Amino acid sequence: GLWVLNNTSAMSSHVLNHSHQHLSSLPESDLVVQLSTSLKTKPDVVDFGTVFTDHMLTVEWNANDGWQTPLIRPFGDLSLHPACSALHYAVELFEGLKVYRGDDKRLRLFRPLLNMERMSKSAERACLPAFDQSELLGCIKRLIEIDQDWVPHLGPACLYIRPTFIGTEPSLGVKKPNRALLYVIMCQAGSYFNTELSLWADPKYTRAWKGGTGDCKMGGNYGGTLFAQLEAGSYGCQQVLWLYGEDHQITEGGTMNIFLHWINEDGDEELATPPLDGTILPGVTRQSILDLARKWHSGFLNSLLERYLTMGQLCSALKQQRLKEMFGSGTACRVCHIGSIVYEEKNLQLPNQDKHSLSSRIATELTDIQVSR
Amino acid sequence: GLWVLNNTSAMSSHVLNHSHQHLSSLPESDLVVQLSTSLKTKPDVVDFGTVFTDHMLTVEWNANDGWQTPLIRPFGDLSLHPACSALHYAVELFEGLKVYRGDDKRLRLFRPLLNMERMSKSAERACLPAFDQSELLGCIKRLIEIDQDWVPHLGPACLYIRPTFIGTEPSLGVKKPNRALLYVIMCQAGSYFNTELSLWADPKYTRAWKGGTGDCKMGGNYGGTLFAQLEAGSYGCQQVLWLYGEDHQITEGGTMNIFLHWINEDGDEELATPPLDGTILPGVTRQSILDLARKWHSGFLNSLLERYLTMGQLCSALKQQRLKEMFGSGTACRVCHIGSIVYEEKNLQLPNQDKHSLSSRIATELTDIQVSR
Numbered sequence: 185g186l187w188v189l190n191n192t193s194a195m196s197s198h199v200l201n202h203s204h205q206h207l208s209s210l211p212e213s214d215l216v217v218q219l220s221t222s223l224k225t226k227p228d229v230v231d232f233g234t235v236f237t238d239h240m241l242t243v244e245w246n247a248n249d250g251w252q253t254p255l256i257r258p259f260g261d262l263s264l265h266p267a268c269s270a271l272h273y274a275v276e277l278f279e280g281l282k283v284y285r286g287d288d289k290r291l292r293l294f295r296p297l298l299n300m301e302r303m304s305k306s307a308e309r310a311c312l313p314a315f316d317q318s319e320l321l322g323c324i325k326r327l328i329e330i331d332q333d334w335v336p337h338l339g340p341a342c343l344y345i346r347p348t349f350i351g352t353e354p355s356l357g358v359k360k361p362n363r364a365l366l367y368v369i370m371c372q373a374g375s376y377f378n379t380e381l382s383l384w385a386d387p388k389y390t391r392a393w394k395g396g397t398g399d400c401k402m403g404g405n406y407g408g409t410l411f412a413q414l415e416a417g418s419y420g421c422q423q424v425l426w427l428y429g430e431d432h433q434i435t436e437g438g439t440m441n442i443f444l445h446w447i448n449e450d451g452d453e454e455l456a457t458p459p460l461d462g463t464i465l466p467g468v469t470r471q472s473i474l475d476l477a478r479k480w481h482s483g484f485l486n487s488l489l490e491r492y493l494t495m496g497q498l499c500s501a502l503k504q505q506r507l508k509e510m511f512g513s514g515t516a517c518r519v520c521h522i523g524s525i526v527y528e529e530k531n532l533q534l535p536n537q538d539k540h541s542l543s544s545r546i547a548t549e550l551t552d553i554q555v556s557r
Numbered sequence: 558g559l560w561v562l563n564n565t566s567a568m569s570s571h572v573l574n575h576s577h578q579h580l581s582s583l584p585e586s587d588l589v590v591q592l593s594t595s596l597k598t599k600p601d602v603v604d605f606g607t608v609f610t611d612h613m614l615t616v617e618w619n620a621n622d623g624w625q626t627p628l629i630r631p632f633g634d635l636s637l638h639p640a641c642s643a644l645h646y647a648v649e650l651f652e653g654l655k656v657y658r659g660d661d662k663r664l665r666l667f668r669p670l671l672n673m674e675r676m677s678k679s680a681e682r683a684c685l686p687a688f689d690q691s692e693l694l695g696c697i698k699r700l701i702e703i704d705q706d707w708v709p710h711l712g713p714a715c716l717y718i719r720p721t722f723i724g725t726e727p728s729l730g731v732k733k734p735n736r737a738l739l740y741v742i743m744c745q746a747g748s749y750f751n752t753e754l755s756l757w758a759d760p761k762y763t764r765a766w767k768g769g770t771g772d773c774k775m776g777g778n779y780g781g782t783l784f785a786q787l788e789a790g791s792y793g794c795q796q797v798l799w800l801y802g803e804d805h806q807i808t809e810g811g812t813m814n815i816f817l818h819w820i821n822e823d824g825d826e827e828l829a830t831p832p833l834d835g836t837i838l839p840g841v842t843r844q845s846i847l848d849l850a851r852k853w854h855s856g857f858l859n860s861l862l863e864r865y866l867t868m869g870q871l872c873s874a875l876k877q878q879r880l881k882e883m884f885g886s887g888t889a890c891r892v893c894h895i896g897s898i899v900y901e902e903k904n905l906q907l908p909n910q911d912k913h914s915l916s917s918r919i920a921t922e923l924t925d926i927q928v929s930r
Contacts (some may be wrong), residue, residue: 266609408647408777
């Protein structure tokens with residue numbers, strides 16, 4: 185078979201047979217494919233998310249007729265009503281996943297059902313319609329197959345897949361949309377960060393809050409972050425480290441979850457990341473790291489915790505040389521060592537990464553799963 | 558002249574002469590008009606925001622060349638790259654204002670420079686480019702002139718104007734966009750609320766928070782609210798009353814600012830509304846009510862305050878019969894009496910509106926300014 189999906193919680197892999205797939209509610213329909221007549225040249229190395237493949241998947245929905253026939257068609261502009269609810273009220277969400285070409289030439293999607301599941305939760309929160317997760321995944325696999333020449337032949341390079349779901353109600357009332365468009369585009373992933381990360385932490389900006397949408401991948405979580413991102417840049421930092429509350433809780437960095445590998449206040453070695461309390465994006469890579477670490481648990485980690493972490497605790501650990509490593513995780517950035525944090529007029533230098541670092545070990549293991557298993 | 562603009566802080570009116578206008582940074586260019594060859598039939602009564610006029614204004618911007626030539630063209634779909642930053646990261650904002658046809662047949666815009674100013678602030682927060690406010694207003698006036706037959710002949714009916722500003726960067730990096738599109742569409746306003754409002758207040762959802770974007774008219778503030786809006790509907794309520802913090806501060810209702818007319822804790826008659834602390838949208842109608850009330854101040858109001866108001870204070874005032882009236886304000890809803898609030902398993906019945914109510918007096922005065930002065 186062409187496919188390996190890393191789907192199970194243990195992250196072993198299994199091959200799925202392909203079959204024609206459609207979204208639910210229109211069982212008679214089947215995916216329609218319109219192939220492009222002029223294929224693009226594939227550039228060698230490009231920035232993340234700037235060069236797209238030859239085809240895209242689109243599926244329309246409306247409240248009267250439900251889901252329409254899924255369509256794979258040549259990549260091109262969308263035609264949208266100017267009152268479209270995504271453009272005015274950010275009724276929109278997305279996902280991000282990657283497809284790798286394994287050493288055995290087969291295509292590998294890393295735990296794609298976790299993305300489908302999160303996408304369903306985002307859709308519910310955004311008041312966009314439900315969809316059949318496995319049928320959407322089937323459509324995405326068809327799209328990848330058609331553009332499979334775009335999946336790099338040299339690992340760990342890969343192709344980035346962006347499912348997107350927008351409200352297309354053509355009226356200005358602030359309400360649940362009666363029309364929607366689900367579409368999937370794919371682009372060269374490039375390298376997201378080349379070096380270790382520098383972060384900027386200032387409590388004056390907040391990414392998400394209790395009672396909001398910080399645990400969903402909705403567009404509105406991102407538009408408000410650009411301003412802080414620019415300010416981070418003015419301090420020479422690559423990303424924002426988002427804090428929360430009076431005690432400056434560490435929540436997320438830019439587009440990634442955050443992990444601390446340290447000797448905690450009680451003297452135990454611990455891998456810690458903030459808990460999913462509604463303000464944290466439940467990252468697939470975050471979950472996979474927790475799953476891996478649980479497997480390794482008895483080996484070298486005394487303690488594995490989803491717990492609150494404050495800047496005060498980080499600073500104390502740094503001062504007392506209890507911090508081993510801080511790193512971020514995300515589909516785009518994978519596992520990123522964090523080298524420094526600008527916080528309260530200080531530039532905190534964090535411990536260096538080496539091949540024995542936990543982040544190195546995790547990155548190696550993830551690559552192994554993504555490309556070889 | 559055709560125009561009356563209610564611009565000054567005292568809300569008296571003055572006539573502006575029309576001249577061709579363009580956005581800054583391209584002083585040689587001028588607005589280009591492409592008239593529609595087939596005008597639509599104008600339906601009699603329609604829901605808010607569903608029927609649009611014959612033309613729209615579009616102006617493109619890119620980081621290399623700045624603002625392009627403003628274009629008035631037949632109303633129609635936008636062609637957008639599927640990676641467009643507005644569709645993924647909600648890099649988008651809007652404004653809402655109304656044009657009235659006065660008793661003297663002249664067209665009246667109500668304090669439009671306040672909308673242009675707020676739009677500029679939203680653009681800065683969203684990392685979209687700056688624009689010349691008076692030149693944009695000039696373009697909007699041209700658009701209204703061309704579609705002036707759409708402005709209702711019977712006041713207080715009016716035409717609603719929706720300036721919209723979106724990032725159109727065609728790549729998936731989360732960053733300040735290098736391309737943007739500013740466009741303006743206009744629609745029949747219809748009647749927004751016909752009856753007195755019922756609100757649903759539950760602290761489990763939060764609209765905005767300190768360090769976020771609640772004081773800007775960015776799309777991301779709205780997409781996350783639909784879910785709570787649906788839950789409000791399940792309680793038979795029309796809108797959400799958004800609370801904030803442990804003490805359940807009253808912030809905003811759905812798409813409006815909130816006012817309390819009451820005898821306060823010290824026994825003074827007071828008109829109060831929450832302060833602009835970063836979580837409150839600085840409404841043009843809100844500001845106008847404050848300006849009017851200041852003018853009337855010595856007459857019948859002892860105290861006019863932007864102050865924090867909690868649900869506890871409201872409940873006490875209700876119990877002790879100190880509440881005279883609660884109402885909302887906004888461009889779409891104008892001034893809306895609030896009849897009831899579902900809160901903590903109770904359905905609070907608020908004092909009725911009559912022609913002596915402050916909201917009635919304010920509504921009459923605003924209509925007078927909007928149509929006659």
